[in-house]
Amino acid sequence: MAPSFRVEVDQSIVSHLSYSTIDGGGRRDTVGYLAGVPRPRLSAATVVAGLALTLTVGLTVGWVGGADAGPAADRTSPSSRPAGSAGIGDPYFPHDGNGGIDVVSYDVHDRYGFQRRRLSGWTELRIRGTAEISRFNLDLLLPVRGVRVDGHAVRFSHRGHELTIRRGLHRGEVVTVLVRYAGEPSRYSYAGESNWLASADEVVSMNQPHMAPWWFPANDHPLDKARIRVSITVPQQYDVVSNGRRLHRKAHGSWATTTWRADEPMVPYLAFFAAGHFQIDHGVSDGRRWLVAVSQALPTATRPEAMRLLRETPIITRWLETQLGDYPFSTVGGLVTSLDAGFALENQTRPTYAPGGVNRTTLVHELAHQWFGDSVAVHHWSDIWLNEGAATFMEWRYDETHGGTTAARMLRESYDGADADDALWDGRVASPCPSHRSCVDRIFADFVYQRGAMTLQALRQRIGGADFARLLRRWLVEREGGNGSTAQFESLAEKVSGEDLGGFFAAWLHSSSKPADTAANGLG
Numbered sequence: 343m344a345p346s347f348r349v350e351v352d353q354s355i356v357s358h359l360s361y362s363t364i365d366g367g368g369r370r371d372t373v374g375y376l377a378g379v380p381r382p383r384l385s386a387a388t389v390v391a392g393l394a395l396t397l398t399v400g401l402t403v404g405w406v407g408g409a410d411a412g413p414a415a416d417r418t419s420p421s422s423r424p425a426g427s428a429g430i431g432d433p434y435f436p437h438d439g440n441g442g443i444d445v446v447s448y449d450v451h452d453r454y455g456f457q458r459r460r461l462s463g464w465t466e467l468r469i470r471g472t473a474e475i476s477r478f479n480l481d482l483l484l485p486v487r488g489v490r491v492d493g494h495a496v497r498f499s500h501r502g503h504e505l506t507i508r509r510g511l512h513r514g515e516v517v518t519v520l521v522r523y524a525g526e527p528s529r530y531s532y533a534g535e536s537n538w539l540a541s542a543d544e545v546v547s548m549n550q551p552h553m554a555p556w557w558f559p560a561n562d563h564p565l566d567k568a569r570i571r572v573s574i575t576v577p578q579q580y581d582v583v584s585n586g587r588r589l590h591r592k593a594h595g596s597w598a599t600t601t602w603r604a605d606e607p608m609v610p611y612l613a614f615f616a617a618g619h620f621q622i623d624h625g626v627s628d629g630r631r632w633l634v635a636v637s638q639a640l641p642t643a644t645r646p647e648a649m650r651l652l653r654e655t656p657i658i659t660r661w662l663e664t665q666l667g668d669y670p671f672s673t674v675g676g677l678v679t680s681l682d683a684g685f686a687l688e689n690q691t692r693p694t695y696a697p698g699g700v701n702r703t704t705l706v707h708e709l710a711h712q713w714f715g716d717s718v719a720v721h722h723w724s725d726i727w728l729n730e731g732a733a734t735f736m737e738w739r740y741d742e743t744h745g746g747t748t749a750a751r752m753l754r755e756s757y758d759g760a761d762a763d764d765a766l767w768d769g770r771v772a773s774p775c776p777s778h779r780s781c782v783d784r785i786f787a788d789f790v791y792q793r794g795a796m797t798l799q800a801l802r803q804r805i806g807g808a809d810f811a812r813l814l815r816r817w818l819v820e821r822e823g824g825n826g827s828t829a830q831f832e833s834l835a836e837k838v839s840g841e842d843l844g845g846f847f848a849a850w851l852h853s854s855s856k857p858a859d860t861a862a863n864g865l866g
């Protein structure tokens with residue numbers, strides 16, 4: 343995620359808002375910034391409040407199966423088995439994901455009406471049991487109309503974000519779960535987020551760390567990647583763009599259904615769709631399909647520049663491959679929405695940029711996330727610096743290889759420019775939330791990005807450029823398509839360099855004070 347602009351709001355107001363995202367940034371304003379121009383680091387702590395003003399919180403939205411919830415199918419679930427847990431075990435978001443299941447694939451079929459901003463549909467999930475459980479959960483905010491498992495209606499309950507399906511699973515058993523749902527996504531909030539970005543004629547589902555529960559039922563955590571196919575039905579005058587490749591578009595009456603499929607598994611929040619009027623361009627570069635889209639609701643004067651920048655996507659991807667190894671996916675692209683998201687997001691294979699926020703630096707950032715964040719996802723959300731620090735570091739690296747400021751100078755200026763009491767040091771990079779509570783504002787705070795990037799450049803200076811390059815490549819190859827934690831990254835860095843880096847990482851990642859200006863801290 344990269345902020346593209348920010349709005350300062352009174353904290354007393356924030357507590358009464360539901361915001362689509364918060365960025366404790368002040369890090370920088372990427373609007374209009376081009377590669378090669380040094381950026382001063384700003385230190386003010388500001389908050390981006392998003393868009394929707396709704397007091398809705400995760401209320402109970404239903405209980406017991408609706409019309410379709412027929413006879414109980416609990417015959418395979420002896421009461422002696424434990425229930426699958428309502429969370430996958432992330433300390434920051436205890437209800438994210440679920441225990442006892444592994445989603446193999448999602449087949450999403452949603453219909454969206456722009457006038458009433460209402461979404462209805464069904465999703466078919468292939469789910470594998472990972473434990474002997476008496477029931478299991480999925481994460482969904484929209485009201486549920488019915489649940490079927492292997493074609494049989496089953497009982498369910500739905501409270502806020504947790505859909506509990508009362509059907510047992512054996513370890514290794516694979517079932518097909520069909521969930522039908524309908525509602526107005528903008529009415530629902532979870533973990534302080536109210537994620538529905540829509541106007542009268544454009545909609546885009548983009549957010550982090552959560553987005554799926556507003557439009558499809560998911561095991562919503564980076565630890566469960568799955569294949570996904572997205573079919574979106576809208577009035578036929580609208581275009582639909584999503585991840586991966588467009589398979590087909592079928593018109594029926596005044597509506598049309600467009601189906602997209604990503605070839606590689608992805609984390610649920612990285613799935614997205616956008617519907618509206620888009621100028622679309624596509625082609626093949628380096629043997630890889632690319633597709634980019636620019637909203638036609640943007641001012642006429644800005645559209646050509648947005649399209650020109652998006653067409654650089656294959657070129658920037660090729661440069662990233664020289665740094666990081668092969669691009670991890672089979673398609674690439676991007677989309678510029680007219681909706682004021684306030685940030686850009688690294689949706690897998692197709693990052694989405696907000697108006698005014700599309701520039702070369704943001705492209706580098708979001709495309710670097712295809713490796714750091716998408717291919718190698720965080721283990722827990724506390725590891726977010728591995729995504730944001732690396733994507734920010736790649737901005738620096740891009741600059742220094744394109745005639746701009748060196749990353750060494752960026753590190754030195756950032757270090758010298760922040761006094762010991764600066765907000766840059768006020769937090770632990772590898773555990774940004776002060777308590778194990780939902781903390782969307784802290785995981786996307788300025789210091790996670792900036793000190794994360796500084797940590798990587800300092801590490802490069804500490805262990806040398808050759809070992810550093812080997813470290814990044816090994817990290818990305820060994821964990822491709824999976825997850826990685828801070829501890830695992832630290833361990834690999836010590837393995838690759840042959841050095842004891844305990845003191846280095848303690849100073850940069852696990853301390854809330856300014857690291858000493860020493861060679862051991864990579865500052866010599």
Ligand SMILES: [Zn+2]
Nearest residue numbers: 343344730733
């Ligand atoms: Zn980012």
